[in-house]
Amino acid sequence: MILPPLPPVAPHWRPAGPDMLRLLAAQHRGLVAGPRTADLVRHLSAEEQYLYPTVRAVLPGGAALADAELAAGAAIRAALRAGAPVAGLLREHVQRCEERLFPALREALDEVALVRLGNRVVVAAEAAPTRPHLGTPSRPPWNRLVDPVVGVLDRVRDTFSAPAGRAPS
Numbered sequence: 001m002i003l004p005p006l007p008p009v010a011p012h013w014r015p016a017g018p019d020m021l022r023l024l025a026a027q028h029r030g031l032v033a034g035p036r037t038a039d040l041v042r043h044l045s046a047e048e049q050y051l052y053p054t055v056r057a058v059l060p061g062g063a064a065l066a067d068a069e070l071a072a073g074a075a076i077r078a079a080l081r082a083g084a085p086v087a088g089l090l091r092e093h094v095q096r097c098e099e100r101l102f103p104a105l106r107e108a109l110d111e112v113a114l115v116r117l118g119n120r121v122v123v124a125a126e127a128a129p130t131r132p133h134l135g136t137p138s139r140p141p142w143n144r145l146v147d148p149v150v151g152v153l154d155r156v157r158d159t160f161s162a163p164a165g166r167a168p169s
Contacts, residue, residue, distance in 0.1 A: 048139070051121070
């Protein structure tokens with residue numbers, strides 16, 4: 001199971017927060033409109049921590065789908081690191097997620113699970129690195145431990161390398 005079980009709750013109870021699939025789809029729209037490196041790297045990190053393990057756990061053939069998306073994410077990071085254009089890779093990623101993964105997950109998971117995962121995606125994206133790091137782990141549990149530490153180091157670096165008068169991303 002992706003998440004620990006909930007304690008007993010009233011049958012009508014619903015957790016507060018965004019549904020993981022709606023949240024990631026909204027991020028996709030923003031990234032396609034004009035990707036910023038920090039936003040894209042944080043988004044990829046959150047997907048690696050929660051979307052792909054969920055795909056792996058609940059969808060038939062999920063391991064192959066998750067592995068393919070992990071490879072695509074690595075290609076996007078490598079392109080970012082090299083300063084190469086990522087728009088085409090990003091469009092392909094968005095299309096695969098929104099046409100294939102999200103509909104299948106929406107059928108496989110209930111609203112409570114999607115909202116609980118969405119809340120974790122929000123936290124993961126906030127703590128994630130802001131720069132592409134090709135050598136960091138891309139699978140749980142290691143990425144959930146390493147990414148927040150690297151994220152702190154990136155934010156320190158961003159603070160000291162931001163041009164005067166401009167806040168770091």
